[in-house]
Amino acid sequence: MQKFMPQTIDELQERCKALAGRSLADLSQELNVSIPENLLHAKGWVGQLIETFLGCSANSKALPDFPNLGIELKTIPINRNYKPLESTYVCTVQANTCTHWRDSWVYNKLRHVLWVPIFSDPDLALKDRKIASPILWQMDPETEATLRTDWEELMEMLQLGFGKKLSAKFGTYLHIRPKAANSDVLQDYIDEAGNKTKIVPKGFYLRAAFTEQLCKT
Amino acid sequence: MQKFMPQTIDELQERCKALAGRSLADLSQELNVSIPENLLHAKGWVGQLIETFLGCSANSKALPDFPNLGIELKTIPINRNYKPLESTYVCTVQANTCTHWRDSWVYNKLRHVLWVPIFSDPDLALKDRKIASPILWQMDPETEATLRTDWEELMEMLQLGFGKKLSAKFGTYLHIRPKAANSDVLQDYIDEAGNKTKIVPKGFYLRAAFTEQLCKT
């Protein structure tokens, strides 16, 4: 059962009110989808459940989840104390497409986000996990400055051919980690010496230390 | 039931002998695959049946059907008089990748081909269609000269931006036709004036007049 996509921010916020406090069992029953035993073989299940409830089409590449509103949806697993349990995936890294920050996928994905924190302590069964209050958020100048610096430094390392040395240790809010089916997946890359090589596809992620600020406000 | 891939040309020719004269009903029974009522919703079925019988893996992109032998497999529907009923698809057209003929996908697909003609008169039910004698063929210099000229002229028209005017009328042996799910599928293209536009994805095909020469020898 798919809902209609909200046409205005007010409609979206109404839908968010109807989401806060509800359990995943509750939501999946209303939407008539079956609930998996755990997330090991369904890692994206919660995110897709929330997408369905809020009425995003779940397809559409390169467009925000709510295209007419320009808003991106991100779920965040948190513990009882509103502390994120995981980093948050932002988008794939496009090596060799050097643009300005404002043209980047990262900026455009994070400019305007609906964060949906979900109480997800590991001892809490999937069905009993509950939605906290969704947060409609816009990137502020200070945050942008930090993200921009992170992005520029990380992209520069990639451009210069240091992709293999680019570990998840770099970056204040944003960092780069593998993003692939497994480590056998490889894509073309040109290293610092100008030689053709292969690296595992990578993605941008927000560190939990960053999203913690959002969830605790 | 998948067979092993032939490791030598001799093994491949043995397999071909076992194929000649047999009906599609016979083959599909041996391979334990169900036979469709007609080809309208299974246009590639015959080709895939023959692939299975001859032991090609059916995956592998950019590689020949028999990678270790460097041989490509092509089925050709023919009538009682060995005249092809259709043109033969070769490969997709890669606009904006101008290389030399010998580096082209067309040359490499057609250098060494196992043609499998199949009696396919329209009044003959799918199950009753029979395999004629497979033909293991290598491109000869005269054929290459004609194919090369066709390919160079067609590619030049594409490079120069005349993709929209490039109809299937051009080319002696080889021509270009749409190759997509339907005519709504579009891909980026730069026209003769240098403007960005969209065209339907295209493929190279061999005219029936060309394959007729092969089937009648």
Add this chain to the structure above:
DNA sequence: CAGGATCCAGACGTGGATCCGT
């Protein structure tokens, strides 16, 4: 009947993320 349009299966890529060893 030639040329433009179309159809399926299966591989591949991307967006949704969490898992889990050190």
Add this chain to the structure above:
DNA sequence: ACGGATCCACGTCTGGATCCTG
């Protein structure tokens, strides 16, 4: 607890070709 590794769904692309109308 962090960073490298991994997992599913689903849309898109590609290779297998034939359909079908003017």
